[in-house]
Amino acid sequence: xxxxxxxxxxxxxxxxxxxxxxxxxxxxxxxxxxxxxxxxxxxxxxxxxxxxxxxxxxxxxxxxxxxxxxxxxxxxxxxxxxxxxxxxxxxxxxxxxxxxxxxxxxxxxxxxxxxxxxxxxxxxxxxxxxxxxxxxxxxxxxxxxxxxxxxxxxxxxxxxxxxxxxxxxxxxxxxxxxxxxxxxxxxxxxxxxxxxxxxxxxxxxxxxxxxxxxxxxxxxxxxxxxxxxxxxxxxxxxxxxxxxxxxxxxxxxxxxxxxxxxxxxxxxxxxxxxxxxxxxxxxxxxxxxxxxxxxxxxxxxxxxxxxxxxxxxxxxxxxxxxxxxxxxxxxxxxxxxxxxxxxxxxxxxxxxxxxxxxxxxxxxxxxxxxxxxxxxxxxxxxxxxxxxxxxxxxxxxxxxxxxxxxxxxxxxxx
Numbered sequence: 001x002x003x004x005x006x007x008x009x010x011x012x013x014x015x016x017x018x019x020x021x022x023x024x025x026x027x028x029x030x031x032x033x034x035x036x037x038x039x040x041x042x043x044x045x046x047x048x049x050x051x052x053x054x055x056x057x058x059x060x061x062x063x064x065x066x067x068x069x070x071x072x073x074x075x076x077x078x079x080x081x082x083x084x085x086x087x088x089x090x091x092x093x094x095x096x097x098x099x100x101x102x103x104x105x106x107x108x109x110x111x112x113x114x115x116x117x118x119x120x121x122x123x124x125x126x127x128x129x130x131x132x133x134x135x136x137x138x139x140x141x142x143x144x145x146x147x148x149x150x151x152x153x154x155x156x157x158x159x160x161x162x163x164x165x166x167x168x169x170x171x172x173x174x175x176x177x178x179x180x181x182x183x184x185x186x187x188x189x190x191x192x193x194x195x196x197x198x199x200x201x202x203x204x205x206x207x208x209x210x211x212x213x214x215x216x217x218x219x220x221x222x223x224x225x226x227x228x229x230x231x232x233x234x235x236x237x238x239x240x241x242x243x244x245x246x247x248x249x250x251x252x253x254x255x256x257x258x259x260x261x262x263x264x265x266x267x268x269x270x271x272x273x274x275x276x277x278x279x280x281x282x283x284x285x286x287x288x289x290x291x292x293x294x295x296x297x298x299x300x301x302x303x304x305x306x307x308x309x310x311x312x313x314x315x316x317x318x319x320x321x322x323x324x325x326x327x328x329x330x331x332x333x334x335x336x337x338x339x340x341x342x343x344x345x346x347x348x349x350x351x352x353x354x355x356x357x358x359x360x361x362x363x364x365x366x367x368x369x370x371x372x373x374x375x376x377x378x379x380x381x382x383x384x385x386x387x388x389x390x391x392x393x394x395x396x397x398x399x400x401x402x403x404x405x406x407x408x409x410x411x412x413x414x
Contacts, residue, residue, distance in 0.1 A: 004188040008195030014173035015116040015141035023090040032164035034082040047156040063313045066253040068123045082133045092139045106408040111401045113139030115197035122203035123149035128157045132175040138400035141174045148181035190215035202383045223386025225255030225338040227368040230327045232344035233266030240343045247367040249282040256371040265322040284314045291320035308334045337386040339368040360393040
């Protein structure tokens with residue numbers, strides 16, 4: 001048995017124990033995790049500092065460094081998110097529906113854990129905690145494999161969580177980290193059929209597609225975020241500036257940050273210079289279409305690839321469109337199906353955008369940065385699903401469960 005198969009066996013065994021745990025026991029473990037992470041924050045930040053130093057030495061760009069970075073404030077937010085899960089309803093055991101058949105059979109549809117959940121992710125140490133905590137609350141054991149850039153941070157976080165879980169009488173292997181960050185370990189993890197019940201990739205397009213294309217374990221595909229903001233011709237310029245700047249610059253390294261700005265030709269001459277100026281003041285480089293560059297000649301020239309790119313950086317593509325139909329067509333061509341927004345005062349334009357844009361989250365007059373489990377009231381999230389089977393959008397606790405039918409009989413035969 002290989003090391004990866006041994007890890008799979010251990011997490012599967014832990015999932016059987018955790019799946020029977022009460023809500024009170026799982027909440028006790030979550031509180032222990034939050035308390036231990038905060039108590040040992042100095043150790044975590046020290047390990048993270050080593051990862052950051054190594055990342056800069058290896059040439060990681062600042063967007064990726066931002067994803068990798070933990071601060072005391074971010075760690076406090078992580079602990080808060082874990083505690084918020086305690087207050088959320090446990091989905092396990094919820095009866096979705098019930099009926100009595102004409103033959104007297106009583107049938108209940110009940111929520112149950114998925115089981116052993118594998119999570120493959122890149123250099124975001126917060127995912128180590130979010131993934132483990134969400135899985136624990138929903139009765140699933142988690143096998144976590146992060147990127148090499150965050151290995152020191154991930155080891156510190158995982159070891160602390162394992163100790164906290166074990167102190168509450170649950171198996172430490174409810175949280176299990178793959179310390180081998182080689183490509184071989186990822187490939188082997190993708191093929192742990194019979195040990196892992198589901199695999200969830202979190203990261204860039206390359207990682208997600210590698211998992212989707214190579215895994216034999218069932219995959220829940222989380223999405224790359226080429227998110228669009230469409231400033232429609234009736235938009236309030238003040239609102240448009242506030243939303244565009246927030247969606248692009250509040251945190252450039254996350255999947256719900258805006259990567260593409262569409263602006264209607266009816267307002268572009270008056271509004272685009274203002275938006276461009278505000279973005280440039282935040283350090284954003286704009287890549288514009290010919291029409292946009294006529295209005296703002298100092299923009300860089302956009303290539304075809306720019307319209308479909310998730311920059312995760314202080315960069316944005318700009319396209320002048322003429323009408324809602326053209327905006328929707330552009331989004332349909334280049335979007336990754338994550339989050340899109342329209343800024344408008346036109347009710348009919350807003351409704352058409354909401355109804356015809358085929359993405360997991362569609363906004364009117366709000367920033368795409370709200371596509372997040374906490375902002376949707378779901379607590380910490382395992383990821384944003386852009387697929388349409390099982391789960392779509394922010395994936396909270398319910399998305400980490402499936403259903404079982406419980407059938408009560410009194411001797412019926414067929």
